[in-house]
Amino acid sequence: MNSIRQYHWFLIVTIFLVTIITLLSDNTVNAIQCWQCNSMTDKFCEDVPTDVNNLHDCYKKMYRECIDENDKLNYTFCRKQVQTIDEETRIIRSCGFIRSPVDCYWTKSPPTSTLVCQCDGDGCNHAFTAIINTGYSLFILPCIFAMVRFFFVPNLFHIIH
Numbered sequence: 001m002n003s004i005r006q007y008h009w010f011l012i013v014t015i016f017l018v019t020i021i022t023l024l025s026d027n028t029v030n031a032i033q034c035w036q037c038n039s040m041t042d043k044f045c046e047d048v049p050t051d052v053n054n055l056h057d058c059y060k061k062m063y064r065e066c067i068d069e070n071d072k073l074n075y076t077f078c079r080k081q082v083q084t085i086d087e088e089t090r091i092i093r094s095c096g097f098i099r100s101p102v103d104c105y106w107t108k109s110p111p112t113s114t115l116v117c118q119c120d121g122d123g124c125n126h127a128f129t130a131i132i133n134t135g136y137s138l139f140i141l142p143c144i145f146a147m148v149r150f151f152f153v154p155n156l157f158h159i160i161h
Helices: 001-026 134-151 153-160
Strands: 033-035 063-065 077-085 087-097 103-108 112-119
Touching: 033 077, 063 103
Parallel strands: none
Antiparallel strands: 033 063, 077 087, 077 112, 103 112
16 A cells, blocks of 8 residues: 555656656747857956846847847857867857757867856856756755655665664
8 A cells, every 4th residue: 555655656746847847948939138249359248247137338239139140040048158278268158059968068179178058048148057957956856855755764664663
Protein backbone atom coordinates (compact mmCIF):
# COMPACT_ATOMS: atom_id res chain seq x y z
CA MET A 1 0.00 0.00 0.00
CA ASN A 2 2.86 2.35 0.83
CA SER A 3 4.47 1.79 -2.58
CA ILE A 4 1.19 2.67 -4.33
CA ARG A 5 1.03 5.91 -2.32
CA GLN A 6 4.61 6.73 -3.27
CA TYR A 7 3.89 5.98 -6.93
CA HIS A 8 0.85 8.32 -6.91
CA TRP A 9 2.89 11.13 -5.34
CA PHE A 10 5.65 10.52 -7.85
CA LEU A 11 3.15 10.89 -10.73
CA ILE A 12 1.63 14.04 -9.25
CA VAL A 13 5.02 15.68 -8.71
CA THR A 14 6.27 14.64 -12.16
CA ILE A 15 3.19 16.00 -13.91
CA PHE A 16 3.45 19.22 -11.89
CA LEU A 17 7.16 19.65 -12.76
CA VAL A 18 6.64 18.97 -16.46
CA THR A 19 3.73 21.42 -16.59
CA ILE A 20 5.64 24.20 -14.83
CA ILE A 21 8.79 23.72 -16.91
CA THR A 22 6.74 23.70 -20.10
CA LEU A 23 4.92 26.90 -19.14
CA LEU A 24 8.10 28.68 -18.05
CA SER A 25 10.13 27.64 -21.07
CA ASP A 26 7.68 29.02 -23.62
CA ASN A 27 10.06 31.61 -25.05
CA THR A 28 8.33 32.37 -28.30
CA VAL A 29 9.04 36.04 -28.80
CA ASN A 30 8.10 38.00 -31.90
CA ALA A 31 10.51 40.86 -31.29
CA ILE A 32 13.06 40.82 -28.51
CA GLN A 33 14.91 43.87 -27.25
CA CYS A 34 18.55 43.49 -26.27
CA TRP A 35 21.46 45.66 -25.33
CA GLN A 36 23.46 46.09 -28.55
CA CYS A 37 26.87 47.70 -28.21
CA ASN A 38 30.63 47.20 -28.13
CA SER A 39 32.79 48.74 -25.41
CA MET A 40 35.57 49.28 -27.93
CA THR A 41 33.46 51.99 -29.59
CA ASP A 42 31.17 52.98 -26.70
CA LYS A 43 32.45 53.16 -23.12
CA PHE A 44 28.90 53.04 -21.74
CA CYS A 45 28.60 49.45 -22.99
CA GLU A 46 30.79 48.15 -20.15
CA ASP A 47 28.16 48.65 -17.46
CA VAL A 48 24.55 49.02 -18.59
CA PRO A 49 21.64 49.56 -16.17
CA THR A 50 19.30 46.73 -15.20
CA ASP A 51 16.26 49.02 -15.24
CA VAL A 52 15.39 50.00 -18.81
CA ASN A 53 12.71 52.50 -17.80
CA ASN A 54 13.77 56.15 -18.00
CA LEU A 55 17.13 55.48 -19.62
CA HIS A 56 19.66 58.28 -19.88
CA ASP A 57 20.34 59.41 -23.46
CA CYS A 58 23.73 57.68 -23.54
CA TYR A 59 21.99 54.31 -23.07
CA LYS A 60 18.88 54.77 -25.24
CA LYS A 61 20.71 54.04 -28.50
CA MET A 62 22.09 50.76 -27.13
CA TYR A 63 18.82 49.24 -25.88
CA ARG A 64 16.73 48.48 -28.91
CA GLU A 65 14.70 45.88 -30.75
CA CYS A 66 16.60 43.15 -32.57
CA ILE A 67 15.91 43.71 -36.25
CA ASP A 68 17.44 42.05 -39.28
CA GLU A 69 17.41 44.46 -42.21
CA ASN A 70 17.20 41.56 -44.71
CA ASP A 71 14.58 39.51 -42.80
CA LYS A 72 16.78 36.41 -42.96
CA LEU A 73 17.62 36.08 -39.27
CA ASN A 74 15.14 35.36 -36.51
CA TYR A 75 16.59 36.89 -33.35
CA THR A 76 15.17 35.08 -30.33
CA PHE A 77 17.61 35.73 -27.47
CA CYS A 78 20.26 38.14 -26.18
CA ARG A 79 23.98 37.55 -25.84
CA LYS A 80 26.85 39.06 -23.87
CA GLN A 81 30.50 38.45 -24.67
CA VAL A 82 33.58 39.38 -22.69
CA GLN A 83 36.46 39.25 -25.12
CA THR A 84 40.14 39.58 -24.21
CA ILE A 85 42.70 40.19 -26.94
CA ASP A 86 46.32 40.69 -25.88
CA GLU A 87 45.23 41.71 -22.35
CA GLU A 88 42.71 44.26 -23.65
CA THR A 89 39.16 43.40 -22.61
CA ARG A 90 36.00 44.52 -24.33
CA ILE A 91 32.33 43.76 -23.83
CA ILE A 92 30.04 43.01 -26.75
CA ARG A 93 26.29 42.86 -26.24
CA SER A 94 24.12 41.66 -29.10
CA CYS A 95 21.10 39.73 -30.35
CA GLY A 96 21.33 36.02 -31.10
CA PHE A 97 19.67 33.70 -33.59
CA ILE A 98 21.59 30.39 -33.30
CA ARG A 99 21.59 28.95 -29.78
CA SER A 100 24.45 27.17 -28.12
CA PRO A 101 23.48 24.01 -26.23
CA VAL A 102 24.89 25.61 -23.06
CA ASP A 103 24.03 29.03 -21.60
CA CYS A 104 27.65 30.08 -21.13
CA TYR A 105 30.87 28.87 -22.73
CA TRP A 106 34.52 29.87 -23.24
CA THR A 107 36.38 30.05 -26.52
CA LYS A 108 40.16 30.35 -26.49
CA SER A 109 42.47 30.82 -29.41
CA PRO A 110 45.59 32.72 -28.31
CA PRO A 111 45.85 35.65 -28.11
CA THR A 112 42.03 35.79 -27.85
CA SER A 113 39.71 34.37 -25.20
CA THR A 114 35.97 34.98 -25.07
CA LEU A 115 33.30 34.21 -22.51
CA VAL A 116 29.88 34.07 -24.20
CA CYS A 117 26.56 33.88 -22.34
CA GLN A 118 23.08 33.79 -23.84
CA CYS A 119 19.80 34.58 -22.14
CA ASP A 120 16.07 34.92 -22.78
CA GLY A 121 14.02 38.03 -22.22
CA ASP A 122 14.16 41.69 -23.06
CA GLY A 123 17.37 43.34 -21.86
CA CYS A 124 18.65 40.24 -20.09
CA ASN A 125 22.18 40.72 -21.45
CA HIS A 126 22.89 43.51 -18.98
CA ALA A 127 24.83 40.94 -16.94
CA PHE A 128 25.64 37.26 -16.93
CA THR A 129 22.56 35.25 -16.02
CA ALA A 130 22.50 32.37 -13.62
CA ILE A 131 22.29 28.93 -15.17
CA ILE A 132 19.13 28.19 -13.19
CA ASN A 133 16.54 30.86 -13.61
CA THR A 134 15.06 31.98 -10.28
CA GLY A 135 11.57 31.43 -11.69
CA TYR A 136 12.37 27.77 -12.24
CA SER A 137 13.96 27.33 -8.82
CA LEU A 138 10.91 28.77 -7.05
CA PHE A 139 8.81 25.91 -8.44
CA ILE A 140 11.37 23.12 -8.74
CA LEU A 141 12.92 23.27 -5.27
CA PRO A 142 9.67 22.63 -3.37
CA CYS A 143 8.92 19.75 -5.73
CA ILE A 144 12.34 18.24 -5.12
CA PHE A 145 11.85 18.53 -1.35
CA ALA A 146 8.43 16.88 -1.67
CA MET A 147 9.90 14.03 -3.70
CA VAL A 148 12.69 13.53 -1.17
CA ARG A 149 10.18 13.57 1.68
CA PHE A 150 7.85 10.98 0.14
CA PHE A 151 10.41 8.69 -1.47
CA PHE A 152 13.57 8.73 0.58
CA VAL A 153 12.66 9.76 4.10
CA PRO A 154 10.10 6.94 4.67
CA ASN A 155 12.64 4.42 3.40
CA LEU A 156 15.24 5.77 5.82
CA PHE A 157 12.86 5.25 8.74
CA HIS A 158 12.24 1.65 7.68
CA ILE A 159 16.00 1.01 7.50
CA ILE A 160 16.64 2.54 10.93
CA HIS A 161 13.85 0.59 12.66
